[in-house]
Each structure stands twice: as C-alpha cells, then as structure tokens.
Amino acid sequence: MRYVAMIALALSLSLPLNGCAFFRGHWGEDFDPQDVEYIKKGTTTRAEVAARFGAPDEIVHAAERDIFHYRRYDSKLGYLVIFSRFNIMGDHLYVFFNREGVVDEVVFGKRTDRLKFQIWPFGD
Amino acid sequence: MIDRFPRWRRVAAGLCLVMVLLMLTACQWRRLKINDLITPDDVTFIERGKTSLADVVARLGAPDEITSRENIMVARYRFRDGKYFKIDAGRLLAFWSPVTPEMSMARGQVQTDVFQVVLDANGIVQEHAFAFRSPTGRFNPWPF
Numbered sequence: 001m002r003y004v005a006m007i008a009l010a011l012s013l014s015l016p017l018n019g020c021a022f023f024r025g026h027w028g029e030d031f032d033p034q035d036v037e038y039i040k041k042g043t044t045t046r047a048e049v050a051a052r053f054g055a056p057d058e059i060v061h062a063a064e065r066d067i068f069h070y071r072r073y074d075s076k077l078g079y080l081v082i083f084s085r086f087n088i089m090g091d092h093l094y095v096f097f098n099r100e101g102v103v104d105e106v107v108f109g110k111r112t113d114r115l116k117f118q119i120w121p122f123g124d
Numbered sequence: 125m126i127d128r129f130p131r132w133r134r135v136a137a138g139l140c141l142v143m144v145l146l147m148l149t150a151c152q153w154r155r156l157k158i159n160d161l162i163t164p165d166d167v168t169f170i171e172r173g174k175t176s177l178a179d180v181v182a183r184l185g186a187p188d189e190i191t192s193r194e195n196i197m198v199a200r201y202r203f204r205d206g207k208y209f210k211i212d213a214g215r216l217l218a219f220w221s222p223v224t225p226e227m228s229m230a231r232g233q234v235q236t237d238v239f240q241v242v243l244d245a246n247g248i249v250q251e252h253a254f255a256f257r258s259p260t261g262r263f264n265p266w267p268f
Binding site: 009060061062063064067069081082083084085086087088089090091092093094105107108109110111114121122 | 142148149151152153154155156157158159160177178181185186187188189190191192195196197207244245247263
C-alpha cells in the first residue's frame with residue numbers, strides 16, 4: 001500500500017510539469033474517392049477536371065503532356081509529459097493529359113488514412 | 125518468520141523509484157516523422173525498362189513531386205525521420221528552488237532522404253536511386 005502511495009506521489013509531482021496535448025493540422029481539402037473515380041481515362045477533359053477539383057496546386061509540363069497536381073497534407077501530434085511524436089503525411093493526385101487535353105493517366109495515392117496519433121517516439 | 129524485505133530495503137527501493145521518476149521528468153524525447161521511410165528492400169521490384177509508373181505507384185503510393193526535363197519525368201518520394209533528446213538538470217531544482225535555471229544538453233538528428241525514379245515519355249522506369257541516404261538517427265543528448 002505504501003509503495004502505491006509513493007508511486008502516486010511521484011507521478012502527481014511529475015505530471016503537472018508538462019501535461020499532455022494532442023494537435024491536428026491539415027492543409028488542403030480531403031480527396032473524395034467518388035471525385036477521383038469520376039476521372040475516366042480517354043474521356044474526361046482538362047476543363048471537367050478543373051471544374052470538379054478546382055485549379056491545381058501545380059501544373060507540370062512533362063514529355064509534351066500537362067500534369068495537374070493536387071495535394072493535401074495532414075499532421076497529428078501527440079504529447080504526453082516527456083514524450084511526443086509528430087507525424088505528417090500527404091495525399092497526392094496527378095492527372096496526366098494528352099495533347100488534346102483529355103485524361104491519359106491518373107495517379108492517386110492516399111497516405112493520410114494511415115496517419116495516427118502517436119506519443120511513443122521509439123520504434124517505427 | 126523472516127522478513128524477506130526489511131524496512132530499510134523497501135525505503136531504499138521507494139527512494140530509488142522516486143529518483144528515477146524525477147530524473148525522467150528532466151528528459152524529453154521528441155520525434156518528427158514525415159511520410160513512411162522507403163528502404164532499399166522496398167524498391168527491389170523495380171526493373172529498368174520494364175516497370176511502369178503505375179507499378180511503382182501501386183507499391184509505393186503516389187510520389188510527392190513529378191518534374192520534367194526534356195523527354196523524361198522524375199518522380200520523387202520525400203521522407204524524413206527526426207529524433208530529438210534533451211536532458212535539463214535544472215528541472216530537478218524546481219522542487220525546492222524558487223527559480224529553475226536551464227541546465228540542458230540536447231541533440232536533434234534528422235534522417236532525410238529522397239527516392240527518385242526517372243521515367244521515359246511512356247512512363248517506363250529508366251533509372252532509380254536514393255538521393256542522400258543519410259545515416260539513421262538515434263536519441264542522443266550529447267551535443268559535442
């Protein structure tokens with residue numbers, strides 16, 4: 001019983017020194033999977049993509065093709081007393097257009113689904 | 125009956141526990157991670173002249189950046205893993221001193237890397253490489 005009281009005393013001394021916190025921050029709008037499925041290779045045009053997703057964050061001209069790049073970032077910070085961990089991940093959508101302005105290829109990757117609140121800084 | 129844990133031992137154990145907890149309050153472990161790390165083992169499936177951008181994306185996800193130069197495209201995957209460890213002995217004085225001077229030792233290390241994939245105009249991999257391969261960081265407060 002005395003040990004428990006001692007541990008409780010030590011913890012009560014240490015916890016108020018720092019406390020705990022959870023923060024969340026994101027940049028850009030989340031991608032709706034239905035919107036991504038709406039883009040069809042060989043039929044959807046540049047104007048239709050722009051109407052659905054808005055202006056791209058970046059336009060890359062590569063190998064005589066235009067690529068619309070849309071991105072979104074999400075971050076989660078967990079902080080408890082002496083440990084903290086800040087994880088950041090990004091989602092990216094690339095839409096490749098041919099010379100006629102029709103979709104040639106779609107590359108989409110959603111990493112933020114795997115983003116977690118973590119406090120423990122060790123390990124992976 | 126013999127007392128296996130005499131009083132002085134229990135007091136000593138309790139004091140040790142309190143000391144360890146007090147020492148822990150003087151430490152800080154911080155971690156920053158941007159995207160999942162990609163290791164050389166993760167990219168063994170890539171074959172020059174055969175693997176397409178779609179194959180790479182299916183295994184590694186969408187790249188963070190695509191740039192172009194003449195007739196080639198370069199897809200880049202960026203990732204970082206930072207570790208920071210600090211010991212502030214001044215925090216121990218907070219229990220009996222009106223002032224808490226900072227007596228810190230700290231060190232932060234960031235492992236940063238970029239995995240680059242060079243593609244031809246048809247989206248077929250021509251080259252791939254890691255740009256930096258900085259050493260793996262570890263928690264270490266020694267700044268010297």
